[in-house]
Amino acid sequence: xxxxxxxxxxxxxxxxxxxxxxxxxxxxxxxxxxxxxxxxxxxxxxxxxxxxxxxxxxxxxxxxxxxxxxxxxxxxxxxxxxxxxxxxxxxxxxxxxxxxxxxxxxxxxxxxxx
Amino acid sequence: xxxxxxxxxxxxxxxxxxxxxxxxxxxxxxxxxxxxxxxxxxxxxxxxxxxxxxxxxxxxxxxxxxxxxxxxxxxxxxxxxxxxxxxxxxxxxxxxxxxxxxxxxxxxxxx
Numbered sequence: 077x078x079x080x081x082x083x084x085x086x087x088x089x090x091x092x093x094x095x096x097x098x099x100x101x102x103x104x105x106x107x108x109x110x111x112x113x114x115x116x117x118x119x120x121x122x123x124x125x126x127x128x129x130x131x132x133x134x135x136x137x138x139x140x141x142x143x144x145x146x147x148x149x150x151x152x153x154x155x156x157x158x159x160x161x162x163x164x165x166x167x168x169x170x171x172x173x174x175x176x177x178x179x180x181x182x183x184x185x186x187x188x189x190x
Numbered sequence: 191x192x193x194x195x196x197x198x199x200x201x202x203x204x205x206x207x208x209x210x211x212x213x214x215x216x217x218x219x220x221x222x223x224x225x226x227x228x229x230x231x232x233x234x235x236x237x238x239x240x241x242x243x244x245x246x247x248x249x250x251x252x253x254x255x256x257x258x259x260x261x262x263x264x265x266x267x268x269x270x271x272x273x274x275x276x277x278x279x280x281x282x283x284x285x286x287x288x289x290x291x292x293x294x295x296x297x298x299x300x301x
Contacts, residue, residue, distance in 0.1 A: 118281075179224070
């Protein structure tokens with residue numbers, strides 16, 4: 077049971093380049109999330125997927141697209157990277173069982189856009 | 191608009207003492223709150239949660255207190271250890287799938 081995994085761990089892009097951040101969970105969770113974390117700030121929600129086949133915008137969706145490929149995988153794509161997208165990106169999945177809720181986070185992808 | 195914030199950005203505590211980390215929220219409709227711990231270079235890790243119909247919840251060495259009257263949330267860590275050094279975030283939920291995070295408090299344990 078690996079929990080939530082993310083690839084790559086580090087990435088440097090030039091302005092205008094594109095890339096996809098991969099996320100997978102092996103806990104059979106329905107809901108998955110993408111957050112970004114900037115220095116001195118909390119996590120901000122980019123997109124989330126409440127179930128396979130559905131996606132919704134979060135607080136800061138501009139410049140990003142997502143794909144919920146199947147129940148396990150939720151990818152985040154930057155079509156044309158900008159320096160403002162330099163950040164640490166975290167994927168998370170959630171379990172809700174009655175009164176019990178918990179989010180599991182991946183280790184993060186540190187992205188630098190030059 | 192709604193916001194979740196922290197009173198202090200940094201907190202230094204002597205090893206063995208108790209730590210109290212505070213959080214203020216502004217949305218009275220929030221019904222669920224979570225505390226996370228984030229160590230350097232890692233993702234946030236769930237510590238403890240509490241629902242709005244509760245005032246207190248205890249875990250192993252941690253206690254979360256919720257004061258709905260003043261919209262205040264606190265995390266108490268008993269007998270703090272060097273491994274407790276991290277950034278602690280509170281987050282609130284309004285009954286949907288989204289969480290709103292505070293900016294975090296950095297807890298430093300003094301040997």
